[in-house]
Amino acid sequence: MKNSYFSFHWRSCIVLVAMLSILSCKKSDSAASKELSIVSFSPAEASEGASVVIKGIAFSDNRSLNTVKINNVIAAVTATAADGTELTITVPEDASTGKITVTVGDKTVSSATDLIVNPLAPVITAIAPYKGDIGTEVVITGNHFSTASEVYFGNIKATDVTFVGKTSLKAKVPAGVLNGKVKVKVATLEALSPTDFWVRPAITDILPEGAEENAIMEITGRNFSTVVNDNTVFFGPIPATVIGATAERLRVRVPIAAPNDFIKVVVKEQEAISALKFRLLPTLSSFSPEAVDRNGRVTITGKNLSGSEVYLNKVKLQVTYIDATTIEVQIPSDANNGNLVVRQGGLDFQFFTELRIVNFWKEHDLQASPVIYRQSSQFVYNGKVYFAFGYDNASTGALIWMTKVRSYDPINKKWKEEFDIPAKVPVRREHFSALIGNKWYFGGGDSPGGNGVDSWVMDLSQSGDGAFKQLTNLTKGTMGDRAFVLNNELYVAARAYEKQMLRLDPAANNGKGSWNAITPIDITVPILDGITTVGNKAYFLDGYSNFYEFDPTLPAITTKRSLPNGSYAVNSLIGFNGKCYCSDGNTFWEYTPAQNNWIIKGNAPPGELKTFMVGNRIFGFTFTGQVYEYIYQ
Template identity: 25%
Template sequence: MAGQNHGQNPEFRGLRQFLNPKNQLTMKKKILFGLSLLALIFYVSCGKDDDPTPDPEVSISSFSPEMGEPDAEVSIIGKNFNTKASANTVKFNGTTATVTSATATQLKTTVPNGATTGKITVTVGSSTATSSSDFTVLEPQPAPQITGFSPPIVTKGDFVTIEGSNFGSDNQQISVYINEVQASIDWFNTAQIKIQVPADATTGKIKVVVGDQTATSSENLIIVFSPSINGFSPKEGEWGTKVVIDGANFSDTGNTVTINGVEAEIVNESSSQIEVNVPENSRTGPIVVSTSYGNSIDSDEDFTVFHGSWTQIADFGGGIRRDATAFVLDGVPYVGLGTGGTLIPDMDFWTYNHESDEWIDLNLDFSGYGHIGNSSFVIGQKAYITPGFLMNTGYGSDFWSFEPLEFTSIIDIFEGIARYNAVAFSIGTKGYYGTGNGEGGVSLKDFWEYNPGTGDWIQKADMGGETDLPRYAAIGVALEEEGKGYVGGGYSVNQNDDHVPVKDFWEYDPNMDSWTRKADIGGLEAPVRASPTAFTIGNKIYVGLGYDDNDNNLYDFWEYDSTTDTWVKVANFPGAPREKAVAFVLDGKAYVGLGYDGDQLSDFWVFDPGN
């Protein structure tokens, strides 16, 4: 490039001109002028524009609700609202509210604190709309409170009373829930609500809603299912018998069980099964299970209680014995006569001391011949011993009275046929004697009254009247307060001389000299029985033991209520089943012993009926 003539090149000439300082100054002036001209043109053109477009006119057509407390939600319907919530200004009688949502036609807001009754205004930009009617601001209601409820444990359908305050008076504003399940309100006032537990409710808190305010209980309402008894086994038993009760919704622990109102001891328990012992002094009646929650259920059927208890005492001091006699004078028992199984009858008498549990020999032998199968009764301060079978001379007709420590032969010889295995009892000042095995092998049904004041024997109506057959080895007792005698059981002898054990039972009225048949001994359940044993405690008659029509010795006992003419079973005799036993009653308890079960026996037992 050296040696070239740049001065002649047009490109270099232009560059030199531009770089010339004089030329650069001229260029700057031209640029500044152009910019000034543009600004002027822009200003002039702007000055010629029209005025800006005004905001659309806002309007309010309605609002709801028309009244409410502070914080209540209000919906405003209208036109030309801004869809941006914060671009709308809502005021309640001049107090600004918060808009929570917005569309062009609806605003949602809440009544501001401090607002007063008056018009609602909505402002969007420069446009403001005012409602045609006032919004009524209500005084804020105090929040409801729950202070308690009762009962604390319920089952479905039960009623619960809720205590508290500020529940109001508008039934359209109040609702109650149990663990979120709504309950029906029976009645309410500002301080109480009574509700019914719904079927599908479960354990949980109680909630009371008044308007938009809610109160919740501090404690759970406990809801339990009603217990049920599906069955129990066995269906009957004595005191102390173990009974298993099957069911549902029992408590796992803390249940209570009663039998006819008497509380039973619980041996084991769970929610579906309870095991108890039949309590002493209980009687036949329903089983009731009460859970630890306080609800209860009765069994559909009764549990049959064979009430009473037996306790063995010292064996009879005179040894083995059957066909003896027993009575009580002035609170002292006497037992004697009978046989130990030999041909020679026993003639001794013994008394029993229940405090020391010992038998005491009176060392007072019977003055007459020994008697087997005789009877006795007490009138006043004397016991009377009727004739029996004399092992060495046959049937006797001698009649004896006994006062403590002295036997006296009575010259008032029995005027009827000599006999044994007869029955005897006293009513008031008279003694009664009849039926039995008569001399010559005949069975008897005649009945006699003895008057110790005159010494007379007077024949009365035959036992059972004309319809009953002769009998022997029966029982005979009297209920003093009623003034009635009772005879039943034993062997009945028909026209063919068949000796058949029976269980019919007859009442004798001495005033009418008449016999009335009553309910059979033990009712339909009990067997027939001969040579049974009987006694009375209070106004009840007890009959048991003996042997049936298959020659089986029996051990059951039955209680008779003359007022209802009914029998109920009591506790079974725990000793060996037997016949020909004796009994006496002391201080409301019966003492039963001796007898025959194939061998003569000497054991004694005391029966407490629990009355």
């Protein structure tokens, strides 16, 4: 019995030990299977703000009890699994590639592999300022910047970059930058600024350095705008028109009246100044006359002519007048045909039309007149030049009054006595004389008995005393009256201090006519010498150099440009082809009413020259009776 009890007790003890042993083993195995660990995570790569799921063992089902870091940067836990096998985290903004660690209590485990943290693509929303020089600090505003951000101006990397925060960078403009976008690069990701950064433009050259008005020239450099209207160009203070643009070249039109000055280019309110001054070259328009006598003068017109020299056949000509639009030059006595060259600043500008050198006055008949008519009257009738009245000097010096009217036929080169002055008509000198049709009007002047007041008309179709008819007397006798015809009406301009102009009304007083004063002659020197008509106006010289225009429609007398080098008692005036011509004893001048300007046509036969138009030819008579013909060019 005793043995039986002992046996049961021993066996019970063995069974109890065995059961305790089994329980102990199970408890050990369960503890080992709950050890904190990271099994995996996904995705393997992520960016800031992305979710990453971590699978493992022994995570806390309480989010706050799990501390997760990515390369030592804490990541927010957004979700957990109830069985402690899964965590969901958000990649923080400062995260970088590295191991994931999870800490629960005093236990920390790491992932076997790195989580690849990819940066977000940067974004640029603005740059300020949008323009500047090298070294200007530019603030770049945007997002997703990092300390590893690189900044480029165009293709040039900025070496001075400050990371302000993920939304702001500062960078200084590097050397060599051209206009273009600002770029921020983070790893392989990059962003471009919405607007260009504009660097101050620079001018490297102007081609050519000199040009004429309206010429097209080029400005080379850098940092110009490719938009034509974004570029403003100035020649000194004068704006120019830009007609083409690239970043390195502008095509502009030289403005009118551009000064010799620097060129300025303005782009986005930033200026560039050329190193060299632009030079406005002369523009040649014309020269006149195209044919000139030796010792004559030629007028060159154009623009920007000041400071120029003029050459003919490589001979420098004497400049007698010059301004910005006109050059007047003297032709040498030995000049020959050639092209005029205007030289300015070492550059030559040539007329393609040749200047012709001619002799305007040709010797026509050098045989002296049989009688010298001084202070006589002359008129042209039926192709001949008539000489009447006046005087000749006897060997004793006494005056010999002329009572015969003589004519000269220039075609046949013959002098002829035409008729005698009747005794009833007083002889005279320095008197008025004019022809209307076949009627020769004359009167006034100086007679042996004093200044005459009588006036006469002769019908040249008749002969004898009956051809002469006395008209109404002048209002006052004067010496040196001059007459002219406008619109078939006779005018007398009283010289010698009378300062009056009369017009004949031939039908008044039963055909004897009447002289009516129409306007005072308010001139500087009350002595008339040459007088002629051009169109419906009369022109006259006062015997020195003062020149006047009479308009019968007003009526009024206007002072015009004086005759250069005029001298008393040698002026002779004639109207032809809408212009006035005058000899001053040595020089033959041409006056153009539309321009109010005298120019030298060339030499004139020496001494006092009386000029007449016979048909369409001009002849000049000297006091010694020689005859010259003017060859009009």
